[in-house]
């Protein structure tokens with residue numbers, strides 16, 4: 001496809017998912033020969049998430065109300081997660097840009113298929129006459145898809161665990177399970193560590209505490225807890241490939257946990273109106289049936305506070321290799337990734 005100029009706008013709400021998704025998208029676009037500019041109101045997280053900027057990709061501060069570079073916006077403009085475009089950009093859209101997308105949050109709920117691709121014609125204001133398209137990432141062929149680099153499987157094949165752990169300074173103990181832990185502060189982390197003791201019958205386990213995750217306080221002697229610094233996004237992805245069980249949070253890490261091909265536990269972003277409940281259930285409906293899968297659903301509900309933990313009884317987290325995550329991954333690998341779909345949408 002011919003090279004186009006893409007402008008992606010993102011305002012950081014909290015945490016790192018918004019920047020994480022936009023950076024990933026930009027990176028993927030430039031790897032496919034596109035030009036991308038990422039406009040951020042808070043770029044601090046990029047210092048660890050993205051220490052290297054690939055050529056073809058520029059990061060800029062959020063444009064102020066009356067300044068935008070000469071040349072105007074690119075052919076494709078993406079406002080991420082409903083962030084309102086700056087006035088100066090809106091004014092220049094007609095005539096400059098042929099495509100305008102609002103990239104939405106990821107969900108497996110049914111509204112995603114209904115809403116993906118819906119046009120919103122702008123009837124007044126500086127961008128009058130333009131049409132904004134709602135782009136919903138998702139888990140079915142009727143949605144905008146998931147971010148997945150074209151060479152992801154090749155990268156995973158080439159990945160060398162031992163060298164990776166050496167670089168991270170994590171000592172390896174043969175056959176000792178490794179667990180990555182990335183979750184919100186309200187997660188019942190001590191409970192999880194207690195369950196590990198049951199699952200492994202007291203055999204040694206290493207828990208790698210990621211980012212700003214609160215470390216467990218009640219640590220039995222067979223559990224080693226190590227804190228990792230914020231890693232680059234590429235290293236974080238590789239961490240998920242290298243662990244035996246991944247605990248992830250938010251949406252970007254969820255997708256990466258799926259691609260990692262390892263069992264995982266999702267700590268969903270909690271919403272005040274309780275909307276996360278339906279979102280979690282919708283995601284778990286993607287899984288295949290069976291008793292083991294059902295046990296994992298119960299575990300996920302407990303971990304996310306949807307059912308009381310004391311009704312769960314001991315939870316067997318092992319064997320680590322439960323089949324449901326593999327089935328899901330295989331199914332999703334057969335679908336077109338988000339970047340391919342977006343590029344096809346703007347072709348011509």
Ligand SMILES: Cc1cn([C@H]2C[C@H](O)[C@@H](COP(=O)(O)OP(=O)(O)O[C@H]3O[C@@H](C)[C@H](O)[C@@H](O)[C@H]3O)O2)c(=O)[nH]c1=O
Pocket residue numbers: 013014015016017018019020021048049182210211229230231232233234236249250251252253254269
């Ligand atoms: C732990 C870690 C994460 N990361 C990256 C992976 C992801 O791109 C990003 C984390 O984003 P998420 O997984 O989505 O979790 P998050 O909790 O940080 O982001 C959240 O932000 C809220 C505003 C959204 O509404 C939520 O839905 C969610 O996206 O950080 C690293 O690059 N290095 C690290 O060491």
